[in-house]
Amino acid sequence: MSANSNLPQIFDAVDRKREVFTELADRVWATPETCYMEEESAAAHREMLETQGFRISENVADIPTALIGEAGEGGPVIAFLGEYDALAGLSQQAGVARHEPLTAGANGHGCGHNLLGSASLLAATALKDWLEATGTPGRVRYYGCPAEEGGAAKAFMVRSGAFEDVDIAICWHPSNFAGVQRETSLANCRIDFTFTGRSSHAAASPELGRSALDAVELMNVGVNYLREHMHQECRIHYALLDAGGISPNVVQAHAKVRYVVRAPELAGLFSLIERVKKVAEGAALMTETKVEHTILSGVSNLIVNTPLMDVMQDVWQSMGPPEFDREDIAFAEAIRATLSPEDIAASWAQERLEERDVPLADFILPAHNEVRQMGGSTDVADVSWVVPTVQAYGPTLAIGTQLHTWQVVAQGKSGIAHKGMISTAKAMAATGLAALQSDQLRESAWADLKRRLKGQAYRSPIPAGTEPPVEAMGGRRRAG
Secondary structure: OOOOOOHHHHHHHHHHOHHHHHHHHHHHHOOOOOOOOOHHHHHHHHHHHHHOOOEEEEOHHHOOOOEEEEEEEOOOEEEEEEEOOOEOOOOOOOOOOOOOOOOOOOOEOOOOHHHHHHHHHHHHHHHHHHHHHHOOOEEEEEEEEOOOOOOOHHHHHHHOOOOOOOOEEEEEEEEOOEEEOOEEOOEEEEEEEEEEOEOOEOOOOHHHOEOHHHHHHHHHHHHHHHHHHOOOOOEEEEEEEEOOOOOOOEOOOEEEEEEEEEEOOHHHHHHHHHHHHHHHHHHHHHHOOEEEEEEEEEEOOOOOOHHHHHHHHHHHHHHOOOOOOHHHHHHHHHHHOOOOHHHHHHHHHHOOOOOOOOOOOOOEOOOOOOOEEOOOOOOHHHHHHHOOEEEEEEEOOOOOOOOOOHHHHHOOOOHHHHHHHHHHHHHHHHHHHHHHHOHHHHHHHHHHHHHHHOOOOOOOOOOOOOOOOOOOOOOOOOOO
């Protein structure tokens, strides 16, 4: 792969437009919007797609902030997946190595998705420009995907058929390191349990009341006992959405709790969900209340792809890490001063590397054949069940930075972030070019996917008839 004579051309195509896409990343950083509410961020990506000459489809899977840009004719379809949703409560000033919110309690790009979408779209644009310059048949698609943080938009997009004719899918994530993501992820499902009881005066006539809040508490206790009897890699989390009121002398007639259930594989997820439902039913039986459950979203476990990972590894090795300057190193050191030794050790341990005293990645992650469990979940996983998929790690953070923190937001417009996203765009574009040019690579990638699935057909973790929870998350559907 490193000998491919077209690599300089694809790298030049990235470099020619690095400034406008860096500006796009910074623009999205400045308008942080959460799950299904990314109106300004989606509009910024749509504007860029139009400027770069893509054909645009909107409202994909009936999601107002989901879109697709396509360019080229005939040939294979290479997809680049982008995201642009932020996280609540992580507002932070850029370039400041101390906790200093722009607006207390406001949103912030604590997972680096402002960079994620911009680099993916830059990679797609570079490959599009190469196709046009060479007259090569092939199609490039950019998928603008909202609501990765808990909304499972890609799972809804997969279910709608948006990926049915895609040959290869490519994505990435901001990271402490540069290289290929070789970990799988946990399948998960987000479920609301609503309990309904009967209110009464808690002192004068407590015997007439049936407490929905008691039911929620008993459910939580029951699930805590369940933890001992589930697979050790499974995870269950909950958040109380409605405690039934603020008056302790009134028996609460309604209460709602949201659960996230995770498992290493889809089959285990479905089984564990049923067990959690039984706990909820038991809590309702004990309190003589009624319970209803609503599945809001769900994602599958990620399926890695060896042929594509090997090609991307070769690309990274031929490129090497970004060249960070003194200013980048100084800011990284300032960020690391806000981190604990455990934070820094955890970043190295996640990749099973010996810890070194370096603030920024000066190497490419080594290849390995072991498929590891990263612990989190992603809706990229659902794409990986239906299309051979590969993901990069991009070095946009000081080593030790943990995702979903103010430190990520602080670095989101830094030279570190910009250099990391440009390097990653090159790695993705070059991997896409290799897949476009090689029938054998695409065939090998599909054979590897089928081998890993072991005859399993994709079954969406989202029940039929469940619509994307746009309104439930605060977003707005389009009229008509």
